Structure formats: structure tokens, C-alpha cells
Amino acid sequence: MxxxxxxxxxxxxxxxxxxxxxxxxxxxxxxxxxxxxxxxxxxxxxxxxxxxxxxxxxxxxxxxxxxxxxxxxxxxxxxxxxxAAASPRRPPADVLKELLGRENPLVPERSRRGRRIGAGTLADMSARVHSLRLADDVLAGRDLIQPAFRELHAAVRMYRESIFTEDVGRGLLVTIGEFAHIAGWVAGDAGQSDQAAGTYRLGISAAHQAGDGTLAGHLIGALAYQVTNSADPAEGVALAHTALNAAGPHAPPRARALCWDRVAWAHARAGQAQEAIRALAEADEALAHPSGEAEPAYLYWVNTGELQIMKARAYTELRRPLRAVPILTDILSRYDATHSRELALYLSWLAVALADANEPEEAADVAVRMLTLSADVASDRVAHRARVVLDRLKPYRDVRRVRELINDHRWPA
The missing domain is CATH 1.10.260 (434 Repressor (Amino-terminal Domain))
Known part of the structure; x- marks a missing residue:
């Protein structure tokens, strides 16, 4: 520098x-x-x-x-x-303060004329946001983007126009944050990275107004993941650490584990192996000590198997296939095939790891399965990974199985 x-x-x-x-x-x-x-x-x-x-x-x-x-x-x-010398990078708390201090779209209208809402409405909205999460397990971004944003906009409108108590208002803000998370994730999967980033920022604002550090960390971590993959990994590192700081040391174990995984992934993408491996160890440590208390519904999918896959992806990114291949092979042998997008994504990492391990025939076989599975998946993430797999296999075109694969699956530029 x-x-x-x-x-x-x-x-x-x-x-x-x-x-x-x-x-x-x-x-x-x-x-x-x-x-x-x-x-x-x-x-x-x-x-x-x-x-x-x-x-x-x-x-x-x-x-x-x-x-x-x-x-x-x-x-x-x-x-x-x-x-003159530039000031050193500000700590995560200051970065977050800068973000939240700019503009706030979540201000109730002065003369609210909407209906009065209570706990029952909140429960219904929580059920709807979780149904979107479950739908995202089996559908892809371009399939879900319209209903996800329709629900988010309805929640924001309800907060701005309705009449409610302070406790219900806080619950509404939390629900808006949760809708923003799934809508941002869906937008990213649909290839709308700017829309995803803006939606995450809306959610971060809602979470902070509600005083929910765990949700704020969850949303900032999602933004970190988006930036790490679509822009600058160094920015992703800064955001991932900000997410960890926002969640705090007393966040639920699965929330802490996921924050540490975002840190590990950002460091891996930035080529910082030691930092990535240390963060992976912290994620394992967080998940190894469950609190026994109820955790937010949006963490339902974070478990040991998913954490192992995340670890294998980081190893693949760091070009350490001998660590990645056994993990991916084991987990994918029993992965839920109804989650076709995730299965295709994880198969893509296995294909790349096998190519890095100089096993082009096995890599080609896995790639065939991945490409076949993803043919009708309306996901920008899957399309991107398919291109990565084919590009990684190109040096092995002299191998007949690889050559046939590339000829059969020519990807548009």
C-alpha cells in the first residue's frame, strides 16, 4: 500500500x-x-x-x-x-455507522391511515418469509424474484402506513430485515447484483432500527458474500469482519459459525490461506458449542454438513484439492437431490477440485452430472459455475472424455 x-x-x-x-x-x-x-x-x-x-x-x-x-x-x-497520507481504514463499527447514517427509507408516515396491526399479523408475515426460504431450497432466483420483492414491498408499506404498538413495530422491522435477506439472496441468484446489494442495505437498516444485532450480522454477511463473489474480495473481507462484529460475541452459535464462514470465504477468495483456515476453525468451534436456546428461523439450514461443504469450497478456492475432494465426495453422496441448485453448485466445486488434483476423467464425469442437473435451473450462480468448470477443464482437452464434454456443452460467451 x-x-x-x-x-x-x-x-x-x-x-x-x-x-x-x-x-x-x-x-x-x-x-x-x-x-x-x-x-x-x-x-x-x-x-x-x-x-x-x-x-x-x-x-x-x-x-x-x-x-x-x-x-x-x-x-x-x-x-x-x-x-497527504490517507487515514487508516476505519474499524467495522465505524464502517457500519457510515452506512446507517445516510438515508432511512423506513420512516413511518406522519399521518398513518392504515389499519391497526398486532401480533397475529406478525405471525402471518413470519410464516410467509419462511415459506420463501423453503421455496428457495427447491427453486432458483429467476423463479422467485417477483414474489420475494412483492412480499418485501408489502412489508415496508405496512410499516410506513399502519398503526401499531412499539413492540409490534420492532417485530415489523425484524420481519422486513428477514424479507430483505431472502429477497437480496434471490436477486443475487437471478444475476441482479446491484439490486441484491441495495436490498441487503435496506435489511441492515431495518435490523439496526430493531436493535437486532444477530440479524444485522446475518445481512451484512450476505452482502459480504455478494461483494466477495461479484466485485472485490478485499472488500468482502472488510464486510465479513463487519458482519462478525455486528453480530457480537453472544450471537447464537449457528449465526457466529456462518459469520466466520463468510470471513473464511472472503479470505480464500483474496488468496489469504492462513486467515481463511483460521476462520474455518473458528466456525467449527462456534458450531461445536450449541447454546440450547431457540435460534432465529433463518439459520435453519446451518449445520455440520453445510459447514463442511463451505470448508471444502474454501480449500478448492485455495487450490488444496486433497483436502476438498474427500469432504465433497462424502457429503454429496447423501445430499438431498431435491435441492437441485445447491447440488449443482457443490458438484461444480468437486469437479474443479478433481481437475486441480489432476483427475480429468473423474472431473468430467462430475461435470456431466452437474451440467445435466443444472440445465433447467434458472440461477445465475449455477450458470457462472458451469462456465468456471468448463474453463478449468480446457487444459485437459487432449483427454477424450473432457473433449467430448466441452464439445457437447459449449457455453455462450
């Missing part, structure tokens, strides 16, 4: 503090321009590349970008682009 100019570090820190991806930064810069200036800005992908170069210190932004940056961040140009 010492070779990167202070202004470049400052640009990166200011963006991360707001939990924005570089793609969202490009969008915000374009929105900050007046109509005349916007007509001369490049396409979004070109601006995205420019942002990467600026944050790496390769080039200094030229007009009109310093002005646009200042508008977006609300800072003076001398402050933002000074050559």
Missing part, C-alpha cells in the same frame, strides 16, 4: 466505507454529472475500468471526475485528492 498514492487510497477507503462496489461507484459518478457532462461520459464498463486504475494509483482522475467524486462523497477536492 505504501507505493499507492494517498489520494488513491482515500478514494478506495471512501467508497468502501459506504459499502459500495466499484460498479456502484461508477453508477453514482454518472448520476452526479449534469446532463451536458453525462453525455460525454464513457460506457459503464469503461468507467469501471477507470475506477480500478484510479484506486490502484495507476492514473490520476482528470476533469470532470474529481468534481464528480467530490459531489458523490460530499468532500472538498483539496481534502479528497491531497497527497
Amino acid at each position: 505504501s507505493d499507492v498514492p494517498a489520494w488513491a487510497v482515500r478514494l478506495r477507503i471512501a467508497r468502501r466505507e459506504r459499502l459500495w462496489t466499484q460498479r456502484e461507484m461508477a453508477k453514482r459518478l454518472a448520476e452526479a454529472a449534469d446532463e451536458h457532462t453525462r453525455a460525454y461520459l464513457p460506457e459503464r464498463d469503461s468507467m469501471l475500468r477507470m475506477i480500478k486504475y484510479w484506486e490502484a494509483g495507476r492514473h490520476r482522475p482528470k476533469d470532470p471526475y474529481p468534481m464528480l467524486y467530490c459531489r458523490v462523497f460530499g468532500m472538498e477536492e483539496d481534502e479528497l485528492f491531497s497527497d
